[in-house]
Amino acid sequence: MKKILFSLAVVLSSQFASGQAGYETLLRAVTLTGRGETMEAVALLPGSADINGDVTLVVVRGDIYLKASMLKEAKSDYMRAENLRQGAGLYGLAKCAAAEGDVKTTVSLLEAHLKSSLRKNEPQILLDDAFRSVSSSSEWRALWKKDWYKVYERKSWEIENYLKSGRNDLAEGAYAELASLYPEMPVTEYCHARILMGSGRYREAADILATVTRDTDTPPAWLYALAEAREGEGDHYAAATVYDRLISARTPDPGLLLKKARMLIRSGDRDAAKKEMQRYISIDPDNTEALGLIGRTYAEEGAIYEALPYLNENVEKHPGVASAFRLRGDAWLAARTWDRAAEDYTMSLDLDPDNGAVNLNLGIALINSGRSDDACHYLRRARNLGVKEATDYLAKYCIR
Numbered sequence: 001m002k003k004i005l006f007s008l009a010v011v012l013s014s015q016f017a018s019g020q021a022g023y024e025t026l027l028r029a030v031t032l033t034g035r036g037e038t039m040e041a042v043a044l045l046p047g048s049a050d051i052n053g054d055v056t057l058v059v060v061r062g063d064i065y066l067k068a069s070m071l072k073e074a075k076s077d078y079m080r081a082e083n084l085r086q087g088a089g090l091y092g093l094a095k096c097a098a099a100e101g102d103v104k105t106t107v108s109l110l111e112a113h114l115k116s117s118l119r120k121n122e123p124q125i126l127l128d129d130a131f132r133s134v135s136s137s138s139e140w141r142a143l144w145k146k147d148w149y150k151v152y153e154r155k156s157w158e159i160e161n162y163l164k165s166g167r168n169d170l171a172e173g174a175y176a177e178l179a180s181l182y183p184e185m186p187v188t189e190y191c192h193a194r195i196l197m198g199s200g201r202y203r204e205a206a207d208i209l210a211t212v213t214r215d216t217d218t219p220p221a222w223l224y225a226l227a228e229a230r231e232g233e234g235d236h237y238a239a240a241t242v243y244d245r246l247i248s249a250r251t252p253d254p255g256l257l258l259k260k261a262r263m264l265i266r267s268g269d270r271d272a273a274k275k276e277m278q279r280y281i282s283i284d285p286d287n288t289e290a291l292g293l294i295g296r297t298y299a300e301e302g303a304i305y306e307a308l309p310y311l312n313e314n315v316e317k318h319p320g321v322a323s324a325f326r327l328r329g330d331a332w333l334a335a336r337t338w339d340r341a342a343e344d345y346t347m348s349l350d351l352d353p354d355n356g357a358v359n360l361n362l363g364i365a366l367i368n369s370g371r372s373d374d375a376c377h378y379l380r381r382a383r384n385l386g387v388k389e390a391t392d393y394l395a396k397y398c399i400r
Contacts, residue, residue: 022050024283026057027254031284033064042068051250055084060252062092066130071096087116095130106131107139114148121157122149152182159191168198186212190222193229202232220251227259237267254283258290270297288318292327299331307331315344322352333361338369349378356385363393372397 025048032041041064051057062077075096082089094109110131113119125131126144134140155178162171175195182188189212196205206229213222223246230239240263247256257280264273277294284290291314298307311328318324329344345362349355360382366375376398382390 022048023054023057023250024279026051026061026252027283029064030060030252031254031287033067038064038068042070045073052080053084054250055081055088057250057252058084059088059092062089066092066095066099069099071099085118087113087118090116091118091120095128098131098134101133103134103137103139106134107137107143111143114143119148121153123157152178152185152187155181156187156191159194163194163198168195171195171198190225194225197225197229197232200232202229205229206233206235206238220246220249227263231263236263237269239263240267240269254280257283258293261293265297270301273297286317288314288321288324291317292323295331296327299327299334302334304331304335320351322348322355322358325351326355326358329358329361329365333365336368338365341365342369342371354385356382356387356390359385360387360390360393363390367393367397 025044029041029044029048032038032044045061045064048057048061051061058077058081062074062081065071065074065077075093078089078092078096080089081092090109090113094106094113097105097109110125126135131140155174158174159171159178162168162174172195175191178188178191189208193205193208193212196202196208206226209222209226209229212218213226223242227239227242227246230236230242240260243256243260243263246253247260257276261273261276261280264270264276274294274297277290277297280290281287281294291310295307295310295314298304298310308328308331311324311331314321314324315328325344325348329341329348332338332341332344342362342365345358345365348358349362352358359378363375363379363382366372366378376394379390379394379398383394
């Protein structure tokens, strides 16, 4: 019996690892597509067969094929998604029809999509460039003469738009209307939480969002909001837990790994954070934010030799990014290697001369390397840029 259970555990573990490999392959493809490297992304997709049972990821893969104008492959994935869940592939198929210039099929498929429970919101559809070629047709205009959406849906978009534009007063007015019409609906509670977040009341918002996101079919946007609210109230570990929930659900967003890592660092769990950052770097090895973050994390622990490979790689891959030199300068400063710190801070200021903290640190590095006269210029700049700490150094080293 033990042998059978062990064998079953091995099989399940293998299947999980295989599924994760397919997920992470797709995340690499998503990253490349986001940088405009669509054909490089497509080259990875044959290695993502393990996601064929995941409707969300299959649609994302179809989207990548569509961006590469590989309509046959895109249609295949959208049909697969439709077979997995009714309505899931209709929007993608409509985009394929639009790419082929087939107006009638585009509108027919989009109408079916609008009748499904998986429909996208109206602003998202109307702003989708995939439909630009058909948007001036009479069929398209006829489609939008019908009101496809409920009042509460439109009110929720209105509230989000007001919040994004900083018009909290208008958002509150729209919410008052929504609450009077639909006081018991989860979307009303969600909008209430978003209003509270807009006014900095993160703890209250988090309590509401924790309640409305209990179900397994919670919209990802609501979980992102919950993570933001947890961070806002200062519960960084809880925020990391929400991001982990999104990752475990295989949400097609590589940035979730970095978001989780940042929250783990703030909660004090640096070892777990480094694992997430290393996982992210395996997906996007050229990302300056990730290389800098893991390098800084090691450096802050005093592990300078563990930090340097990441920081050196960041500089080599991103010689035009000021923060790459700044972060390596910070590591050298922490290691009391003053001359090298000064070199990196000088390079950083060549790219971003108005960074007050870097001016201050360059001044400190120069003082410690015996070049106080040179340091005074940068300390004055730091003071003029609002860095109060520079005043003490000026008083000590630059007033004769």
